[in-house]
Amino acid sequence: MVVVMSPEATEEQIARVTSRVEGTGGRAFVSRGVVRTIIGLVGDIESFHGLNLRSMPGVEAVHRISDPYKLVSRQHHPDRSTVHVGEPGAQVAIGPDTFTLIAGPCAVESAQQTLEAAEMARAAGARLLRGGAFKSRTSPYSFQGLGPQGLEILADIGRATGLPVVTEVVDARDVALVAEHAHMLQVGARNMANFGLLQAVGDAGRPVLLKRGMNSTVEEWLMAAEYVAQRGNLDIVLCERGIRTFEPATRNTLDISAVPVVQASSHLPVIVDPSHAGGRRDLVVPLSRAAIAVGADGLLVDVHPDPENALCDGPQALVGADLRELASAVRRLTPVVGRRA
Amino acid sequence: MVVVMSPEATEEQIARVTSRVEGTGGRAFVSRGVVRTIIGLVGDIESFHGLNLRSMPGVEAVHRISDPYKLVSRQHHPDRSTVHVGEPGAQVAIGPDTFTLIAGPCAVESAQQTLEAAEMARAAGARLLRGGAFKSRTSPYSFQGLGPQGLEILADIGRATGLPVVTEVVDARDVALVAEHAHMLQVGARNMANFGLLQAVGDAGRPVLLKRGMNSTVEEWLMAAEYVAQRGNLDIVLCERGIRTFEPATRNTLDISAVPVVQASSHLPVIVDPSHAGGRRDLVVPLSRAAIAVGADGLLVDVHPDPENALCDGPQALVGADLRELASAVRRLTPVVGRRA
Amino acid sequence: MVVVMSPEATEEQIARVTSRVEGTGGRAFVSRGVVRTIIGLVGDIESFHGLNLRSMPGVEAVHRISDPYKLVSRQHHPDRSTVHVGEPGAQVAIGPDTFTLIAGPCAVESAQQTLEAAEMARAAGARLLRGGAFKSRTSPYSFQGLGPQGLEILADIGRATGLPVVTEVVDARDVALVAEHAHMLQVGARNMANFGLLQAVGDAGRPVLLKRGMNSTVEEWLMAAEYVAQRGNLDIVLCERGIRTFEPATRNTLDISAVPVVQASSHLPVIVDPSHAGGRRDLVVPLSRAAIAVGADGLLVDVHPDPENALCDGPQALVGADLRELASAVRRLTPVVGRRA
Amino acid sequence: MVVVMSPEATEEQIARVTSRVEGTGGRAFVSRGVVRTIIGLVGDIESFHGLNLRSMPGVEAVHRISDPYKLVSRQHHPDRSTVHVGEPGAQVAIGPDTFTLIAGPCAVESAQQTLEAAEMARAAGARLLRGGAFKSRTSPYSFQGLGPQGLEILADIGRATGLPVVTEVVDARDVALVAEHAHMLQVGARNMANFGLLQAVGDAGRPVLLKRGMNSTVEEWLMAAEYVAQRGNLDIVLCERGIRTFEPATRNTLDISAVPVVQASSHLPVIVDPSHAGGRRDLVVPLSRAAIAVGADGLLVDVHPDPENALCDGPQALVGADLRELASAVRRLTPVVGRRA
Structure with a gap:
């Protein structure tokens, strides 16, 4: 998951996001751009969903990267089923x-x-x-x-x-x-x-x-x-x-x-x-x-x-x-x- | 309801439509155009639906004219409800x-x-x-x-x-x-x-x-x-x-x-x-x-x-x-x- | 911009993306997840567009983060115009x-x-x-x-x-x-x-x-x-x-x-x-x-x-x-x- | 073309539609239903378009029956072109x-x-x-x-x-x-x-x-x-x-x-x-x-x-x-x- 902070986000707001992610055992990679900061999340996606990051102050958007389905996904089951x-x-x-x-x-x-x-x-x-x-x-x-x-x-x-x-x-x-x-x-x-x-x-x-x-x-x-x-x-x-x-x-x-x-x-x-x-x-x-x-x-x-x-x-x-x-x-x-x- | 016949429709196909409509007690008004014929139906709409006119040979389209809902329609109940x-x-x-x-x-x-x-x-x-x-x-x-x-x-x-x-x-x-x-x-x-x-x-x-x-x-x-x-x-x-x-x-x-x-x-x-x-x-x-x-x-x-x-x-x-x-x-x-x- | 690599992307493919980005004077932040790697780009967005990153081997998706318009954007012109x-x-x-x-x-x-x-x-x-x-x-x-x-x-x-x-x-x-x-x-x-x-x-x-x-x-x-x-x-x-x-x-x-x-x-x-x-x-x-x-x-x-x-x-x-x-x-x-x- | 009158349309409004159609040399076939009246038009479609019938009082809808294109239509040119x-x-x-x-x-x-x-x-x-x-x-x-x-x-x-x-x-x-x-x-x-x-x-x-x-x-x-x-x-x-x-x-x-x-x-x-x-x-x-x-x-x-x-x-x-x-x-x-x- 990638969290995009708004251009006006403060350092404190960035820190709140990373600490919330780390609280679930995930890791947060912070990339500071000229205009805005993006935070890449690594860890258990499901636990991130519960974090409701999109509602946190300073957060502009949250992009999901992985598919949200698992059992029917071809990722862990590459052969097509009959x-x-x-x-x-x-x-x-x-x-x-x-x-x-x-x-x-x-x-x-x-x-x-x-x-x-x-x-x-x-x-x-x-x-x-x-x-x-x-x-x-x-x-x-x-x-x-x-x-x-x-x-x-x-x-x-x-x-x-x-x-x-x-x-x-x-x-x-x-x-x-x-x-x-x-x-x-x-x-x-x-x-x-x-x-x-x-x-x-x-x-x-x-x-x-x-x-x-x-x-x-x-x-x-x-x-x-x-x-x-x-x-x-x-x-x-x-x-x-x-x-x-x-x-x-x-x-x-x-x-x-x-x-x-x-x-x-x-x-x-x-x-x-x-x-x-x-x-x-x-x-x-x-x-x-x-x-x-x-x-x-x-x-x-x-x-x-x-x-x-x-x-x-x-x-x-x-x-x-x-x-x-x-x-x-x-x-x-x-x-x-x-x-x- | 209005039935639009295709340009190639035969007289017999037109007659089959009108007789099917009349068989339910409805009336069919036939308007012969230069290119095609249209048939206006008058009578009980619900009985027309069962006729499946759109599947009959020579029929190009069937246009519904009335609203298909009744109880919630304003037509027979003009005052808005509370x-x-x-x-x-x-x-x-x-x-x-x-x-x-x-x-x-x-x-x-x-x-x-x-x-x-x-x-x-x-x-x-x-x-x-x-x-x-x-x-x-x-x-x-x-x-x-x-x-x-x-x-x-x-x-x-x-x-x-x-x-x-x-x-x-x-x-x-x-x-x-x-x-x-x-x-x-x-x-x-x-x-x-x-x-x-x-x-x-x-x-x-x-x-x-x-x-x-x-x-x-x-x-x-x-x-x-x-x-x-x-x-x-x-x-x-x-x-x-x-x-x-x-x-x-x-x-x-x-x-x-x-x-x-x-x-x-x-x-x-x-x-x-x-x-x-x-x-x-x-x-x-x-x-x-x-x-x-x-x-x-x-x-x-x-x-x-x-x-x-x-x-x-x-x-x-x-x-x-x-x-x-x-x-x-x-x-x-x-x-x-x-x-x- | 954020580049999402596919789960099968190789280290060499990741390296090609980062070196292409750095070739334009930008910086690339790599976050390695359990399943896939994401790369956050920082620098001049316009120069990144020309890189055609979405066509590179191993790249699954490229997410734009900033607005693509500038002159009409409120970002650098916060007061509404008359x-x-x-x-x-x-x-x-x-x-x-x-x-x-x-x-x-x-x-x-x-x-x-x-x-x-x-x-x-x-x-x-x-x-x-x-x-x-x-x-x-x-x-x-x-x-x-x-x-x-x-x-x-x-x-x-x-x-x-x-x-x-x-x-x-x-x-x-x-x-x-x-x-x-x-x-x-x-x-x-x-x-x-x-x-x-x-x-x-x-x-x-x-x-x-x-x-x-x-x-x-x-x-x-x-x-x-x-x-x-x-x-x-x-x-x-x-x-x-x-x-x-x-x-x-x-x-x-x-x-x-x-x-x-x-x-x-x-x-x-x-x-x-x-x-x-x-x-x-x-x-x-x-x-x-x-x-x-x-x-x-x-x-x-x-x-x-x-x-x-x-x-x-x-x-x-x-x-x-x-x-x-x-x-x-x-x-x-x-x-x-x-x-x- | 078929003109559908609203349920409240008066006889005078119906007559205005038919006389306007007949004024262009077309013919109007009136079918009076229990709830509403429909009028089928026969004649030159183009001249009907200019009549702006949908704006006339008492008119609820106008259904076009023929295709609006002519030169590219298959109707008068049944063989497919090369x-x-x-x-x-x-x-x-x-x-x-x-x-x-x-x-x-x-x-x-x-x-x-x-x-x-x-x-x-x-x-x-x-x-x-x-x-x-x-x-x-x-x-x-x-x-x-x-x-x-x-x-x-x-x-x-x-x-x-x-x-x-x-x-x-x-x-x-x-x-x-x-x-x-x-x-x-x-x-x-x-x-x-x-x-x-x-x-x-x-x-x-x-x-x-x-x-x-x-x-x-x-x-x-x-x-x-x-x-x-x-x-x-x-x-x-x-x-x-x-x-x-x-x-x-x-x-x-x-x-x-x-x-x-x-x-x-x-x-x-x-x-x-x-x-x-x-x-x-x-x-x-x-x-x-x-x-x-x-x-x-x-x-x-x-x-x-x-x-x-x-x-x-x-x-x-x-x-x-x-x-x-x-x-x-x-x-x-x-x-x-x-x-x-």
Whole structure:
């Protein structure tokens, strides 16, 4: 950590900072400039945080130098991790050597619709089935999901098609129930900073799919993963799904750079959701190609047998020719980037 | 609602849209332009939403015309509301005729610190005491609040100083406990889209202080209030606390325009939190003056008897001369905008 | 400046950084941490910039500590400046003791419209007349202003009403012509980073009104002012006019905090344009009240005798009762913040 | 265009809107809803713009339905265009069938550095040489380019290496001089809304490379292209180079979706600049792969023989192994997306 003193800081104020740092067992290196003094801190970062140095008189700014996350950082864990999802003997890998397609309906609406979507997904090469039973909707008047009944349907269809199942949990009170039915628990963008939920899924003994909040920096996203990891669960897959910007042509702006940025800082796998990022069917295939080429570890896409009658996010669901085009893109591009689909 | 057909839309596609609309009892007015056709819908908006018109072939865009919120809208409730907080006989009003200062420590750290902060707050003219027992922190390594013990302290100090108490609830599982100790339940910015929590506080029978999410539009914020209102609780006070932008000089960017924008659209009271918006002590008083002058119904500010040793957000807490300056600003500016402080 | 080395940096890489710094006559203080080394630089900042330290092997990040602007900084010029506009003997002051209303039509459309607007402005207490002869429009199909003829009209009406005139210059080739007709040259938000134009207005010998770019940080805005100041012209008034964010309810988001942030960093006066920030007539008066209360040195507002038929930005122009309400707000609020209107 | 009346609009106000529309030869279709009335306009859009309908009493909002650009729109020009750059007989194509690499130094510093960079670029497969003689820098204290001397160097090296040359013009007064030395004129992000400059390059008789402004929507970017096109010059190549968001990990956020969004709306070619978008050397190759895969028509990258001593943007310039990796990515990915590199 580096403490920047204001130009008017007195010697006494400088001395108070160094003595406070030394009181925690750290060391403080003072560099006196022409205009101002800077103090470099060496020692246990966590103990420095508690010092509240930014509130001390004469202090202008405190710059953090190290990453604030530890367990998910690549610094002490240089090899990238692989997360395994599903029953023993039939597990699907998500990691640096593979490219994993996850697909399914945005919302579970009925057994028939879910089955058709799962078969479409499998035919396109999906290795995991996604589907929402609990939906987090901006309007209380929108379809909120089938709830427990949706979980039953999803688990049944997963078994029938042989695809492990990933589904979102939106409330800490539902974690146990969802963990009974699903192989992987998704935390959605709106809940990325719901820290009680993060801790509950960290305790649930299932791999976690953690979407980036639509206004979260990469660092905040990795801190959210740290909340899960702190509970002893390092089976976390990150999912970039677009951030909020001023551009209205797309629902969100896919931050494609986040994939290599995360991979440089964290050992966790990272996948991309092009459906929610763009919110437009015509963008799903081009953005999927970009995600494969940039080096993502997988994709999460919406499919629906009848998008026109979907209860949720129909305009972005793939069907028919678009889905075949996606399958072809995965097949042709993954070898170029050195991965097995 | 207005449906815009693409230039290539066929007559059959236009007919499918109109017949789907008419199937719900609505009416569709077709205007054929040189380049494209637009269709104006008249009838029950909610039934149109379920139609998923944006997914139909030939449809380019669907423009919503009406506000999506109802209970909190000013359209059917033109008079601005007043929310009353506290025990019968000692209630504090927040609404169009008053200006209500809410102050206290960001986090309850001890009985002594909370008492000193409460006395500072009361001396500055605060009518409600704020203080956090459950904290929502970006890092799992930061101070997370004293929890239930913090609630006890806060309730005790509230009684001792005669100030009704407002405190944040961060988890739906804690709502009943918090409602036992507090007169008003705060939903923080990170939880504005935690819909399960919104419904739980809506059920709790206490007034709600709903902060704006740092990346939420005003419309999404009012939809969050609608989630609370739908549970039969209209005692909601909105709190603008800054949005996330590209500007690094302040922690967030206070969206001062949100105050008159909300007041034009909703009957709910709206207050401003200048402490969290700016994140800098030197900005709290100027931003408070701006909030009073723009027409806000109150302020929420951090105070701390010893900011240098605060466990949370010390750099923005008011103390001493700054707090006296705030009190003076409230006293001198509120009459100019026609309010009683 | 502080150089942060990566955890893998070698001793040789550290030595290369320190020797490069010392080669320019600076000094380098090395603090070796458990994980990484940081190097504090002391000496002439400008010479360090040329060193391109961020490109050296082993360097992870370079943190600038000092402000990059000099002439407009408050550091070496602690007293806030006053800028005087107009002919000798009839100058209008913009600075810390006064509150200066600048008003007029967005665009000069005709002598009659400009005269009526100027009289409205003067009646409301305006001390300077604004009006656009050259307009910077997003669409080439929009009204682009009357050009030289508009300048003549503006100058005539300014003389007739006794109000000094401020008008925008959008092209470096027009600076001399505009400077002949106007007392103050405005650089618009879209041209804030048009550095050739900034230098040209810096050379023109007239006070400058410099609007903030809609995506510019406060620091970049002050750097733009530094371009003008470097030409020997320190008669610069800054104008906050809203930044671009995700919020669609207003055309831009007025960054009211920018006023005290600028005043803390720079000695230059800073005013607010509530008309372009909100883009809505109903917001102009509340935002003006906020601007006065926060401590701005003045306001820039659009007025039009017949907004319904305005060729530019009619929806935000004040007229009639709104303008009288603005005049009343200026009159009642300025004494509370210790200023003469 | 669709006019939405407010719920309180009177019959007379509705009639005023329709009669104003009909006065320009247009037709107005009135749809009366339960709560409000909407009016669909059919006729000449441009004439409607002049009507200033949003300022009329009773009007709540005006929704534009058609694209505001014409010449660059794909609507009346469905085939995607190819732009040819260079001397007759040695022209380089940028368009839907090819993939064109443009590379060179951010700034021309000397003949030797430019020659080395050009040879590196050519060896990596570049077909055009980029290099800056006039630089647009945030700080007046940064290197501003060699100016006319830089143009001479660039033209010489272009001839020596057989690569047509593209360079930025930052001031309308320099257009003629730059057009004498360069085959293609670049308009930078900071000048995208410098409309005088756009018109000047539109008149210059050279192809134009138009970068997206860092806070510009795709629509505004296409409107800037329309300014060039209106002068009779349709040889415009668009360049996505990142937008400004809240994410600090990258200098800007590459909006990869902008490529397919532009291609759906406009016939103009669109390329990507991964160097300025990310501002980090380690991101240039992954982002280049993403750009090829998403369907971009080319790339613009910084190369430098000695990035550590570059006068401009050294931290992002490619050299050595990185450049060979880029060349390999172009070679292997372009056939998969059906293009010739």
